[in-house]
Amino acid sequence: MRTGVVRAAAAALSSVVLMAAGAADATAGGNHRASGARMPAPDMAAVRTALGRTVGAGAPGAFAVIRDGGATTAARTATIGKADLNGAPMNASWRFRAGSNTKMFTAALVLRLAERNRIKLDRPMRDYLPPGTLPKGWTMTVRQVMQHRAGIYDHTYDLLGGPGEETTSAFEKRVRNTVYRPGQLAALSVKHGVQYPPGTRYAYSNTDYVLLGMAIEHVTHRPYADVLREQILRPLRLTGTSFVVPTRTIAGPHITGYLTNDNHSRPPLNATEQTASWIWSAGAVISSAADMDRFLGALLGGRLLSAASLRQMTSVLPTSTPRVAYGLGIREIALSCGKVYGHSGVVQGYQSEVFATRDGRRTVVSFANASNNGAVLRGLLSTLEPAFCGTAAPKPPPRKGRSTTLGPIPVIGDIRV
Numbered sequence: 001m002r003t004g005v006v007r008a009a010a011a012a013l014s015s016v017v018l019m020a021a022g023a024a025d026a027t028a029g030g031n032h033r034a035s036g037a038r039m040p041a042p043d044m045a046a047v048r049t050a051l052g053r054t055v056g057a058g059a060p061g062a063f064a065v066i067r068d069g070g071a072t073t074a075a076r077t078a079t080i081g082k083a084d085l086n087g088a089p090m091n092a093s094w095r096f097r098a099g100s101n102t103k104m105f106t107a108a109l110v111l112r113l114a115e116r117n118r119i120k121l122d123r124p125m126r127d128y129l130p131p132g133t134l135p136k137g138w139t140m141t142v143r144q145v146m147q148h149r150a151g152i153y154d155h156t157y158d159l160l161g162g163p164g165e166e167t168t169s170a171f172e173k174r175v176r177n178t179v180y181r182p183g184q185l186a187a188l189s190v191k192h193g194v195q196y197p198p199g200t201r202y203a204y205s206n207t208d209y210v211l212l213g214m215a216i217e218h219v220t221h222r223p224y225a226d227v228l229r230e231q232i233l234r235p236l237r238l239t240g241t242s243f244v245v246p247t248r249t250i251a252g253p254h255i256t257g258y259l260t261n262d263n264h265s266r267p268p269l270n271a272t273e274q275t276a277s278w279i280w281s282a283g284a285v286i287s288s289a290a291d292m293d294r295f296l297g298a299l300l301g302g303r304l305l306s307a308a309s310l311r312q313m314t315s316v317l318p319t320s321t322p323r324v325a326y327g328l329g330i331r332e333i334a335l336s337c338g339k340v341y342g343h344s345g346v347v348q349g350y351q352s353e354v355f356a357t358r359d360g361r362r363t364v365v366s367f368a369n370a371s372n373n374g375a376v377l378r379g380l381l382s383t384l385e386p387a388f389c390g391t392a393a394p395k396p397p398p399r400k401g402r403s404t405t406l407g408p409i410p411v412i413g414d415i416r417v
Contacts, residue, residue, distance in 0.1 A: 034338025034357040042066050046386030048078045054379030055081040058260055059370035061090030064383050065289040068362050084256040095240055095254040095288045099345025101354050102285040103209045107146055107329020109216050109231055111309040118219050128215035133186050140198035145208045146328040153192035154205040155185045159278050167372050168261050168269050171348055179246045180277045185210050202319045206282040213281025224281050236298050240288035246275035250286055257349020260372040271349035283347055289365040292354045296342055300360030337389035346371055351380055
């Protein structure tokens with residue numbers, strides 16, 4: 001994305017966090033871990049209002065699916081707008097590109113390998129990669145890579161365009177039809193060198209999760225897609241989820257994704273078809289709201305990982321964004337009623353927020369079929385507070401001597417994918 005759009009998108013997270021922060025100060029529950037059994041009923045009117053803002057900002061359509069108690073229970077669903085500019089109404093059961101929500105799948109696969117002692121999280125990442133992928137002397141560990149604290153440059157900055165280059169142009173030139181090998185993506189990153197001493201700070205990098213996908217293949221001697229299917233998709237019966245790189249199309253009923261033109265006087269670009277090889281195991285999963293709901297509920301409910309692995313996954317460290325922390329492939333956001341866990345996914349034409357309570361009993365999947373638009377992201381993120389916390393608590397007046405802002409909000413990486 002262009003710098004201005006990325007900064008606008010970062011401000012979207014800032015506004016959601018600030019809203020939650022004010023409400024949390026007014027309630028005793030602001031610091032507890034949210035449990036689905038104790039959550040208030042969703043404020044569906046406020047959720048629909050947030051979706052309306054999302055569509056008003058430029059998305060053809062949007063939806064939110066909220067479920068309590070697991071995949072067998074009825075969901076609360078709100079839809080607005082269109083799934084396709086040709087006129088099909090938004091349909092919350094159709095498939096879409098899940099973007100960086102893919103990272104939760106990749107992290108789960110790595111942790112399952114760690115449970116079998118095939119990967120050790122505190123050994124160097126390069127030990128589990130094809131020889132020569134990372135230079136000798138690169139000591140960052142698997143854990144640091146999973147935490148985005150490895151100092152590895154994000155290769156997507158080279159692919160999505162430099163200063164002054166429009167996103168739509170970069171997409172057509174280097175993303176839509178080009179087939180990249182994972183090793184090529186790693187090489188794009190390596191040429192920039194280590195960005196900071198590993199473990200010293202957080203900096204989101206999609207290359208981290210490309211390397212983890214490469215490690216899965218190197219250790220198992222199987223394609224990433226096969227391991228994903230055998231270890232997660234089949235056991236959980238995620239029939240709407242697939243990883244088909246470099247196939248450009250989405251099979252079956254699906255939502256059309258639109259990339260907002262940098263020149264807003266031009267119509268949005270249909271970005272649905274692309275190889276997705278440029279983002280691979282960091283962002284190329286195709287899924288549905290029902291499957292993302294089932295997956296995250298199973299993950300946090302302990303049906304994919306051991307209790308010890310899940311504790312590691314959700315043991316988060318602070319990021320430079322207030323009230324947002326990151327664990328092993330999973331993000332924690334502090335809302336007014338407690339903390340929720342999941343990820344965000346932004347890829348050309350698609351944006352989704354997939355979060356759940358710590359016990360996995362309430363899941364929320366919010367979605368819009370537009371990207372390259374910070375206002376759309378801002379609207380989508382604002383569904384989380386009413387979906388989890390219900391009617392907002394009144395915001396207290398600022399305390400004397402206390403700033404009413406949370407300071408500058410840096411860019412988080414998955415605004416890009």
